[in-house]
Amino acid sequence: MPVTAGVLGCGHSLPAQTRRNDDPVYDALDTRRNAQGVIESAVFRGLDRRRFLAPGERIETHMVTAAREALTRAGTGEDDIERLYGYVTVPEYATPNGLFQVHHLLGLPGDAMVVPVNGEYSNFLLGLVHAAEAVEAGRAGTSLVVVGANWTRHSDYTQGYSVSISDAAGAAVVGPSDRFVLVDHAFRTLSSQYHGLTLRHRFLTLNGLTFLPVNPDTGLPSMVYDMTRTGNEDLLGVVKDGLPVLVNALLDRNGVKGGQVSLITHQGSRLLMDHWSDRIGPAVHLDTLAEYGNMTLATYPVNLSHHFTTVDTEYVVIAAVGCGLHVTAVLLRV
Structure with a gap:
């Protein structure tokens, strides 16, 4: 086998x-x-x-x-x-x-x-x-x-x-x-939005002063995350609606209904998370937003770990958003 x-x-x-x-x-x-x-x-x-x-x-x-x-x-x-x-x-x-x-x-x-x-x-x-x-x-x-x-x-x-x-x-x-088996995955690339979410060296302006952020340990310039106007538009547009479209397509491809899954997503905003829940209809949307905040790339393993022993659905779906721009989802069979 x-x-x-x-x-x-x-x-x-x-x-x-x-x-x-x-x-x-x-x-x-x-x-x-x-x-x-x-x-x-x-x-x-x-x-x-x-x-x-x-x-x-x-x-x-x-x-x-x-x-x-x-x-x-x-x-x-x-x-x-x-x-x-x-x-x-x-x-x-x-x-x-x-x-x-x-x-x-x-x-x-x-x-x-x-x-x-x-x-x-x-x-x-x-x-x-x-x-x-x-x-x-x-x-x-x-x-x-x-x-x-x-x-x-x-x-x-x-x-x-x-x-x-x-x-x-x-x-x-x-x-x-034969537990928490990775059944399938899906990926959506929106590379035309490449410049929307970036981590780079850039000047900041605060209280009328413009300066280059410095790493206190090294004294050298430090990179800073930037969500441009395009990035904001993406967050409230293609990411808001693109994530549930990708997840639902992944579920349909595997004959799985939303009510059979525990859902883990990017957790920056309850507004977006509620929208994703409405569109996907999971049995439960697992998160630690209030306790831990937006842990960016660590959000997904932290939530999986936090809830790992209490998952009682047949499947888990983890859906990530990210720079580039892209959306990723994986389907695990519990």
């Missing part, structure tokens, strides 16, 4: 520091209406707490913690890992990615292939797909997928999206299994 690949165990880790809605960091928010008459920060609703790294704290440490929890839950040792997929965003270096540091800190075998996947925010889902395909093709046995986000250090706190951003790390072990 063909080998099926599934998620054997999950783990997650978040910094201890918490920001609430009245945190002074949000005092500089631009609350003017944009060209579409929308106040950007008002789109990001439903948040209460977000986690952020303390000075000197590194997201790789949380990735290691999440990975070890996933290994323990899977009953798998470090020596069993043949491939390490994932990504650190924002990385310390343009290359190599911090995933190599995670490999070192975990003590993974020297012959374990390290595969950085730079596809914000679908890094985790893309890692799952590649790991599962390697198992099914007989090219690898057990793989580890781990991602970490330190976006609070690379956000523009005058822009509305910043009210949602949170730091976190999540991981999953993938191997031969």
Whole structure:
């Protein structure tokens, strides 16, 4: 019989520091209406707490913690890992990615292939797909997928999206299994919107002063996330409606109804999440928006880990949105 690949165990880790809605960091928010008459920060609703790294704290440490929890839950040792997929965003270096540091800190075998996947925010889902395909093709046995986000250090706190951003790390072990089997996946690329969501070096303006953000640890210029007017339009247009279209097509292709699935999506705004729930009709929409905020690329493994032992539906659908522009979805059979 063909080998099926599934998620054997999950783990997650978040910094201890918490920001609430009245945190002074949000005092500089631009609350003017944009060209579409929308106040950007008002789109990001439903948040209460977000986690952020303390000075000197590194997201790789949380990735290691999440990975070890996933290994323990899977009953798998470090020596069993043949491939390490994932990504650190924002990385310390343009290359190599911090995933190599995670490999070192975990003590993974020297012959374990390290595969950085730079596809914000679908890094985790893309890692799952590649790991599962390697198992099914007989090219690898057990793989580890781990991602970490330190976006609070690379956000523009005058822009509305910043009210949602949170730091976190999540991981999953993938191997031969008949539980949480990766049944199918779907991907939609809208590359004409390439410039809408970017992470780059750029000048910021605050209180009438224009400056280049600097990394306090190195004294060097630091990259900052930017959601342009096009990005805002995409969020409220092609992403808002494109995600449920992709998910429903994936479900139809596999003969699955919305009421059979637990849904995990990007979680930046309750407004968007409610819209996606209405369009897909899942049995339950799993999230940690109020507690953990928008963890960007770590959102998906953290939520899978957080709810892993309590899922009581036949299927799980995880749907990610991301830069480029793209939407990704995977279907897991529980």
